[in-house]
Amino acid sequence: MEPDTGLQGWQLRARSLLLRQLQEALHGHLVQENLQENCRLGGEPGAPDP
DSSP: OOHHHHHHHHHHHHHHHHHHHHHHHHHHHHHHHHHHHHHHHHHOTTOOOO
16 A cells, blocks of 8 residues: 555545636636626616726
8 A cells, every 4th residue: 555646646636626616616606797797787778887
């Protein structure tokens, strides 16, 4: 049993999992902002941009 490779593999899995979670969270946030922006633009066509 080699703890180095095991730890390294665990770190790689953890890092990829964190990156995927970050990407999903960021993507969800961007989608939420776009939806809010579209609702605001569609709901108030004559309102000036802040």
